[in-house]
Amino acid sequence: MEVSATWKKIEELSNRFFHSDLFILIMAFLSVSGWVISVWADGAWVYFLFIMIIMTIFMLCTCPDSTPIFALMFFMLPTANIKAQEQFSNYAWLIYPCIVLVLSIVFNLIRFKPNFKEVLEPGKMRKTTFSMFLILIPMILGGLFKWWRNWTWMLIYAALFIVLSFAFIYFLAVGKDKIKDRRKLIKTLMKMMVAAGLVVSIQIIVFYINLGSFQALMTCISDKGLNLGWGSPNPVAATLILYMPANFYFIISKNKYTFLFILKAALEFMLMVSASSRGALLFSTIGMVILSVYVFIKSENKLQMTFTFGAVFGVAIGIFVGFYQTFFHTIIERLSSFGMDDNGRFDIYLYGLNVFLRHPVFGSGWDFGIGLQHVNFSPYLFHSTIIQIAACSGIVGLLCYAYYYYARYRTFFIEKSPYCYVLLACMWIFEGYAMIDPILFFPPTFFIQLLIMSFVMEMQVDDSYCRAFKENGRVMNGIRKQSK
Numbered sequence: 001m002e003v004s005a006t007w008k009k010i011e012e013l014s015n016r017f018f019h020s021d022l023f024i025l026i027m028a029f030l031s032v033s034g035w036v037i038s039v040w041a042d043g044a045w046v047y048f049l050f051i052m053i054i055m056t057i058f059m060l061c062t063c064p065d066s067t068p069i070f071a072l073m074f075f076m077l078p079t080a081n082i083k084a085q086e087q088f089s090n091y092a093w094l095i096y097p098c099i100v101l102v103l104s105i106v107f108n109l110i111r112f113k114p115n116f117k118e119v120l121e122p123g124k125m126r127k128t129t130f131s132m133f134l135i136l137i138p139m140i141l142g143g144l145f146k147w148w149r150n151w152t153w154m155l156i157y158a159a160l161f162i163v164l165s166f167a168f169i170y171f172l173a174v175g176k177d178k179i180k181d182r183r184k185l186i187k188t189l190m191k192m193m194v195a196a197g198l199v200v201s202i203q204i205i206v207f208y209i210n211l212g213s214f215q216a217l218m219t220c221i222s223d224k225g226l227n228l229g230w231g232s233p234n235p236v237a238a239t240l241i242l243y244m245p246a247n248f249y250f251i252i253s254k255n256k257y258t259f260l261f262i263l264k265a266a267l268e269f270m271l272m273v274s275a276s277s278r279g280a281l282l283f284s285t286i287g288m289v290i291l292s293v294y295v296f297i298k299s300e301n302k303l304q305m306t307f308t309f310g311a312v313f314g315v316a317i318g319i320f321v322g323f324y325q326t327f328f329h330t331i332i333e334r335l336s337s338f339g340m341d342d343n344g345r346f347d348i349y350l351y352g353l354n355v356f357l358r359h360p361v362f363g364s365g366w367d368f369g370i371g372l373q374h375v376n377f378s379p380y381l382f383h384s385t386i387i388q389i390a391a392c393s394g395i396v397g398l399l400c401y402a403y404y405y406y407a408r409y410r411t412f413f414i415e416k417s418p419y420c421y422v423l424l425a426c427m428w429i430f431e432g433y434a435m436i437d438p439i440l441f442f443p444p445t446f447f448i449q450l451l452i453m454s455f456v457m458e459m460q461v462d463d464s465y466c467r468a469f470k471e472n473g474r475v476m477n478g479i480r481k482q483s484k
Contacts, residue, residue: 014062021191024071027052028195031075032202038081038229039210045081045229046091052076053097060104064112064178067171067185070452074196077445078203078239081229114173128458129172131407132165134400138393143365150367153379157366160444168451175459182459186419189456190249193426194261197243197268200236203228204271224276237280238430238439238446240272244284245425248295251305252418258301259308266312279436287429291422298418345383345436352382355391363394381438385431388441408454415460427453 017023034048056072119129139161143149175182207228208217220226226233247265251258269288272280296305355364368391369380382388389397412424427450434440440447 011062014059015065018059018063018068019065019188023055023068024188024191024195027055027071027075028199031079031196032199034079035081035199035203035229036206039206042083043090045079046094049076049079050094050097052079053094053101057097057101057104060101060108061111063108064174065180066108066174067179067188070189071192073445073448073452074192075199077230077443078196078199078228079230083229109170112178114170114178115176116169116173118176119169119173126172126458127407127410128454129169131404132168135404136161136165138363138389138397138400139366142363142393142397143359143367144362146359146362146365149365150370153370154365154367157379164444164448164451168455171455172458175455179459185456185459186423187249189453190246190423193243193246194250194264197240197246198264200228200239200243201264201268201271204236204274208274221274221276226275233275234277234280234437235439237272237275237277238433238437240268240275241280241284241287241433242426242430242446242449244268244272244288245291245422245429248291248425249419249422251295251301252299252422254300256304258299258304262305262308262312266316277437279433283429283432287425287432291425294421295418348383349387352384352387352391356387356394359394361394362396363390363392366392368392378442381442383438384436385434385440388438411454411457411461415457417460420457420460423453423457 030048030052034045037048038045052072052075056069059068060066118124119126136158140158143154179185204226207226208220211217211220224233226236228236231239244265247261247268250261255261265288269284272284292309296302299305355368358364366379370378379392382391386398389401393400409424409427412420430446430450431440434446440450
């Protein structure tokens, strides 16, 4: 597509802006501002989201490297502050800019022509690319031969995963020749995650302040009453444990602001604890302790880390002793009252296994349970990723997703880097928690974010490295056979 010199100049300036830290800060500012203003002015957030969508549309029309769209994927959900009394119909007009967003993606394809042929060529196709096609099978065939289906929602979920698979392959094609510095991409992603974690933290603090009194805060924590409009305590805690480890990325290398990232991680951990989510607390505590030790060993800022961690632990112990009967007593009493109680999860898991046994091959379908819960836009939530996959898509789903996870995480062990292991920690801590809570598939926001992370990791490893790794595997297998 031929364009004028003026438009090329616009594209050049646009590329500089959308691939800058300023763009990430603006998106974070719009997200938190829209949410905070909506605390007092219902529905104001939608106009800030509108601005974010318009900016993304312009980016897609002017940037050959369209990875800045990832910012929308991280900041879109935390922007929403939906009150119970609000009607979703009030936001129906937002469908129009979303349609334009889709059209801008089409324009991007026509204008910049990403090279799909190289990505999809059978002899060169990466395992991650193949795995994205593979998970379409359980999403489309889930519930096959079942006598009753909610076909509307089944088609919606199937279409969603078709779009996600295409999007992943599109970005792989973009990464071939449009992304100038693929190594820089992981740092950009970490900046987005750090900013998104800050947005959520500010929202929680504003929510607590808006309660009006310390006693109301204690009651909210005790009753697990945190509600940010876009998420209840468990999804909010899940968001924090996904973003928290990203702070450690900026602690490894020499950095005079290391102490700020440690303090931010400590604040996010404390806010996560206040959500009273036992699962999030369990997996994040284990994960963050291991990550902290690893980063301390690898970091160039050991002295600064020692003083800052020491100060954090000192303050934590002081608060624990001084406010045990109030704040900490509220949290500890609630968590200890449950102890190792499954809170009904074991019954849900058994129900999921029974559903799986009734439909063992293709499962009960991803529309299973829609209309039977308090929300009719979500399938039945089995509170575990593996149970959800087994119940909804059967043995076929389990096999396809097993390969999908293998293809996703093998990349981390090709590119052995402390920075990549921080990203791995973000994903593994979250995925561990997802094994006991329904946070991965519904809503699909988290699945999309993990997909972005796996793409970014994929970009750290070039094709020649992948082929060398594959060839090395063949050689090793040959040596083993000869030794036998």
